Amino acid sequence: MTRTSSALLLTLALAATPAFAGNDVSKVNGSITAEAGQTLGDLSTVNGSITVEDNASVGSVEAVNGSLKIGDGARTGGMETVNGGIRAGSKVQVGGDVETVNGPIFLDRGSRVREGVSTVNGAIGLVGTEVGGSIETVNGDVTVGVDSHVRGGLKVEKPKGNFNIERKRPPRIVVGPNATIDGPLVFEREVVLHVHRTAKIGPVTGATARSFDTPTAPAD
Numbered sequence: 001m002t003r004t005s006s007a008l009l010l011t012l013a014l015a016a017t018p019a020f021a022g023n024d025v026s027k028v029n030g031s032i033t034a035e036a037g038q039t040l041g042d043l044s045t046v047n048g049s050i051t052v053e054d055n056a057s058v059g060s061v062e063a064v065n066g067s068l069k070i071g072d073g074a075r076t077g078g079m080e081t082v083n084g085g086i087r088a089g090s091k092v093q094v095g096g097d098v099e100t101v102n103g104p105i106f107l108d109r110g111s112r113v114r115e116g117v118s119t120v121n122g123a124i125g126l127v128g129t130e131v132g133g134s135i136e137t138v139n140g141d142v143t144v145g146v147d148s149h150v151r152g153g154l155k156v157e158k159p160k161g162n163f164n165i166e167r168k169r170p171p172r173i174v175v176g177p178n179a180t181i182d183g184p185l186v187f188e189r190e191v192v193l194h195v196h197r198t199a200k201i202g203p204v205t206g207a208t209a210r211s212f213d214t215p216t217a218p219a220d
Helices: 006-015
Strands: 024-029 032-034 043-047 050-052 061-065 068-070 079-083 086-088 098-102 105-107 124-126 135-137 142-144 154-156 172-175 185-187 192-196 209-212
Touching (some): 032 043, 068 079, 079 086, 086 098, 098 105, 135 142
Parallel strands (some): 024 043, 050 068, 061 079, 079 098, 086 105, 105 124, 124 142, 142 172, 154 185, 172 192, 192 209
């Protein structure tokens, strides 16, 4: 799901890359900011966060040890970080995947992701967001919130290899009011699955859905 050697590869690549190459911005140590309304190329850093302010337009956004913060109305390519979270505001347009290894992902109302959303050890939260691909996780909770639409499926993988991390409780999966998941929901490990009565989902394998009709899912 996620390249296990991504941190090493990105570190080596950035170490050999000039600080600025055209409209691209890359650093080994330090944070990067695309200012409001600004247009830049790819943004990448090893040790630092990346901020894309409101209505900015950039290429891919990648970090190893740092968070990604995307402002309202921004446009980006794919977004990826290893140790850090990704938080996107409203009406964000993502032209690729959104991926973390150790960190949460949140996309606010009106946002669109062209491909998939995935994490290993972080929670995923969507509100009124459209995802063109699938959602995948190993140990993270997932909330496909109100009015969200996932055009692929949803998969929770069994922990294995370097990601064999035991949790005290199973992942909590919530499909909220008027949310839609077109593809199959596949669970290779124990989960707690809550599906709102107004939601529409594909076939479920490996779990039993618990229906609810309140604005938020009940506590487990």
